Amino acid sequence: MQTKPKVTKHDLLASEQLIIKSLMSPLAVLDDENKKAPTAPAAANNLLGLCSIQDFSGVFGNHNSDLHATHADARGFYTYLNNWYTANYWYGDGAVKTWLYEEPYDHWQNIYGVDAVCIFYHSGHGNMTSGGVFQAPMGGKWNNESWFFSNNKAFFGNQRVRYVFWSTCLSCRVSGGLTPISTWWADDSNPGFRMLFGFETTSIDSGNYGSNFWNHWKSGESFSTAWLNASWDIYHNQSPSVVASGANATEASNILYNERFFNWSAVARNWYQWRWYYAASIAARNRMVPEKLMVAELAHVTFEQDEVNMIAKTLGLQNPVAGLSKDGVFSVQSKDKMVSLNEQGHLNIKLANINYKNKKRLDEKEAIKIAENHIKKHDLDHGQKLKFDMIRLGVTAGGNTKDIHQKGEEYITDTTVQFKQEINGVPTVNHDQGIVRVTIDNDGTVTHMHSSVKKVVRLSNFAKNMDLDPKNDGNPQAHLMTKQAIDKSFKEKISGFESVKLVEGSEETGYDIAGMHGRLVEQRVYEVTYEQNFKKLIKVIVPLFE
Secondary structure: OOOOOOOOOHHHHHOOOEEEOOOOOOOOOHHOHHHOOOOEOOOOOOOEEEEEEEOOOOHHHHOOOOOHHHHHHHHHHHHOOOOOOOEEEEEEEHOHHHHHHHOOOOOEEEOHHHHHHEEEEEEEOOOEEOOOEEEEEEEEEOOOOEEEOOOOOOOOOOOOOOOEEEEEOOOOOOOOOOHHHHHHOOOOOOOOOOOOEEEEEOOOOOOOOHHHHHHHHHOOOOOHHHHHHHHHHOOOOEEEEEEEOOOHHHHHHHHHHHHOOOOOOOOOOOOEEEEEEEEEEOOOOOOOOOOOOOEEEEEOOOOOHHHHHHHHHOOOOOOOOEEOOOOEEEEEEEEEEEEEEEEOOOEEEOOOOOOOOOOOOOHHHHHHHHHHHHHHHOOOOOOEEEEEEEEEEEEEEEEEEOOOOOOOOOHHHEEEEEEEEEEEEEEOOOOOOEHHHHEOOOOOOOEEEOOOOOOOOEEEOOOOOOOOOOOOOOOOOHOOOOOOOOOOHHHHHOOOOOOOEOOOOOOOEEEEEEEEEEEEEEEEEEEEEEEOOOOEEEEEEEEOOO
């Protein structure tokens, strides 16, 4: 690793203006009347509404289809916005009913329902028919109805809603003959929303989508990029998707790729443009156990503030102003460029917007070469060993909502090269830790870089969190489970589900980074099938040495 001149905090304070500043508001466009966001949560003002369902017994008559993380998901989305505004409502479980989603009550009293607010967030189950009809079970029954259907009295945006978040499976299909037009346009069912966020695939049951969204947004990403990356941090083999409306492909694409502040205004809906991620060129998953069982002891954070400031300078930020926000995000920004370090020690760098107009795909080998050069140049590996993990492709397509035969070309807009950190000779298994990735558009321009590498201080053969018995356990290293014992442990962890299937290729062995330590684990992902053929993914970990 190349030695860099040390920049002390004194030097930083002397050369830059280091200030503690308020949180960055995504409501700039909404606050025209006051010219700035309020300093404390204001009264409900039709900005936000949320629904989250974990208990589906009110619809299915039992708890066999319950989820476990949807309330945490919605809470994570709400918490950041609550720095400025109180939601009109947050309904959960049995209180979530069809009238909130359907005319004529979807803006009841101009307070309740999807169309009574500018931003609506739903977390729960979702499915899609072969004909493109999205369906979601509610938490309770109303007027003999217990299901929402996208083609049944759903007119999102004819009153107020502009941003619709469906944190569910299969809510925004983009393949298999289906498009967001076939689902969210049928019979003019979108009279005005600007953007809709969802999934092309079955998704993981996780409470982190909402909070991850804001973590990425705070690092300078647009709404759509923040949503896609929020999902990527949870599981790489699911495909998040986003669609935007516009008068034509140019306007819709500009909103899709660049919109970053909430806007009350409706837009023309002549054209839909959508984007999504999927994983490609995936390296084989590690199944080998290290020769010696070790716990990794990790540094608190990888990158210090002075290093972030130095990176900003090498990127050409002229006279950057360094700011530390109230929630612990250190950032340096100059025009469109931004370098940020969050409280988890994740370094995010935004250098440019993706040039989505260039349709000629960048060669994969060239992308890898560019990525490796930038990792070395900016010391993104922080002296830790990396291993190639996969390529992530960003894709876009679009179509005319009035003439479904008039379609835009589907093409790849950007290539992300991802590496995983190696510890004790094996890679990490996390999807949000121990990762370095570099995003390059088709021009060959690096647009984003990310590093969540954790510096290993030392490897220890002393277990820190294992059930040991001093009378019988002279050697904790002898505790490595047999394959039969590991399989039994997984079976016990999924025993509460009635129909479970292992996702092919999801088994991997490696280090799970959590807090100050890295533990050796085996990780698997399972697909759970519930009633009415609803599905969800769950991630399960069995510790091997911790």
